[in-house]
Amino acid sequence: MKIERISIRRICNPINRPYVTAFGSQSAFNSILVSLESGGLTGWGEAAPGGGPFFSPYTDETSFCIARDFIAPRILGREISSGAELQELLQGIRGNEFAKAAFDVALWDLLARQDQLPLYRRIGGSGNVARVGYTFGVLNSYDELLAGIEKVTASGYPRVKLKFCPGWELEMLAVVRAAFPALTIHIDCNSAYTLADLPLLQELDRFHLAMIEQPLRHNDLLDHAELQRRITTPICLDESITSVQEAEQAIRIGAARFINIKYGRVGGITAALQIHALCGEHGIGCWLGGMGESSLGTTVVAALATLPNVNYPSDISPAEKFYVRNLGTPVLSTDRPGTYTLREEPGLDVVPEPDALRDFTVAAVHFEAPC
Structure with a gap:
């Protein structure tokens, strides 16, 4: 399938109570959210590196930048039919697993929706x-x-x-x-x-x-x-x-x-x-x-x-x-x-609620492949 459109968002979602681990306390979880569009279908992918380099060297901000500047340009307009093909396209980008993960999940969601199968x-x-x-x-x-x-x-x-x-x-x-x-x-x-x-x-x-x-x-x-x-x-x-x-x-x-x-x-x-x-x-x-x-x-x-x-x-x-x-x-x-x-509807069977997506988005960027 041809990747026709890509959207990338930084998300900051407040939590009910502080979450305490050996790394400290946090009051919100930070993630990046990617959508891929092809043939009238949309796949969604989320990865949550967090707002600081504590659980990993990456953050939602660094992952957003890598996704925007390096990953999206490599796959926009490309024909991709499997996770392995996406891995191959991204092989030259070292590390940055969270940024890659958001795209990978969005692709699997898209493929499952195309095949009319639940993701599991x-x-x-x-x-x-x-x-x-x-x-x-x-x-x-x-x-x-x-x-x-x-x-x-x-x-x-x-x-x-x-x-x-x-x-x-x-x-x-x-x-x-x-x-x-x-x-x-x-x-x-x-x-x-x-x-x-x-x-x-x-x-x-x-x-x-x-x-x-x-x-x-x-x-x-x-x-x-x-x-x-x-x-x-x-x-x-x-x-x-x-x-x-x-x-x-x-x-x-x-x-x-x-x-x-x-x-x-x-x-x-x-x-x-x-x-x-x-x-x-x-x-x-x-x-x-x-x-x-x-x-x-x-x-x-x-x-x-x-x-x-x-x-x-x-x-x-x-x-x-x-x-x-x-x-x-x-x-x-x-x-x-x-x-x-898990439900039997095609794909991930979860989509962002528009008002929540608007309220929790810290930054966003959109790409469209030329016709």
């Missing part, structure tokens, strides 16, 4: 149900945390993830494990530790966690491999996985037993599918995570979470949990807590 079927999903867990950040008290866990597990969520950082560590985990001895729990360290913290990290084995997510710095693959040799709890890599190549290297050196795939950080659906296949080939568990995307992006995460080798409940937070207003409609539906059911 177009990418090879094994069903229309995505299993999800529940994440707790740093709260005001242990009592608040315990009450929250009791509520979500009673409602049906199969596992919980706990943010783990200095000041919210072993004591917190001991309190939770004592209250919920059989619950599937894993912790997310967001790169807060080093091998100098080995004694603390070794203590985690006694809590029988499903995994420790990203305990060390994002660029410490060798140290993660060393840590995995010295603890029994599985390590899950998150921030370290920024490409198919990083995933391959991590698997090769034994740096992880699980990988959290975030489509925005690895370059889109095409790269996420390649990492999923790589995990399957090597017996590595995988699951999907989000980065504060709106309902457009969370639907992409849910579609990827239906893939056959996704063997752990994914992180898919409904947009209404975080955002004051939804950017896109319709939102993900759920029959019961712990699952999301």
Whole structure:
């Protein structure tokens, strides 16, 4: 299909309450939104690098500039029929995975709409149900945390993830494990530790966690491999996985037993599918995570979470949990807590709501191919 028109937007969407991790606190999530038009159809793609270079080296502003100045000119007016073809066209642009991801997702949405298939079927999903867990950040008290866990597990969520950082560590985990001895729990360290913290990290084995997510710095693959040799709890890599190549290297050196795939950080659906296949080939568990995307992006995460080798409940937070207003409609539906059911309409089946799109757009640029 010929890419006839391209629109690129920077989005800043306020959230209901500050979101606290080891990187700090944020009051809004920033993303870039791309639309591609061809043959009367429109595909939408979102990627959420954030407003600062904390979760990755990129921001919504840098991604917008790369998308505007380098990616759009390379693909406008071109015939593109697959994610692999788009990857080939963008191969000369180093890094900038979030910018690439927004275009890649928009292309997959466009292709699925053209084929009259829901996105999850177009990418090879094994069903229309995505299993999800529940994440707790740093709260005001242990009592608040315990009450929250009791509520979500009673409602049906199969596992919980706990943010783990200095000041919210072993004591917190001991309190939770004592209250919920059989619950599937894993912790997310967001790169807060080093091998100098080995004694603390070794203590985690006694809590029988499903995994420790990203305990060390994002660029410490060798140290993660060393840590995995010295603890029994599985390590899950998150921030370290920024490409198919990083995933391959991590698997090769034994740096992880699980990988959290975030489509925005690895370059889109095409790269996420390649990492999923790589995990399957090597017996590595995988699951999907989000980065504060709106309902457009969370639907992409849910579609990827239906893939056959996704063997752990994914992180898919409904947009209404975080955002004051939804950017896109319709939102993900759920029959019961712990699952999301994807609809059978063609493509992503989510489009931006015009008023929200206008209100949340910080910058925009539009391109049209000559006739």
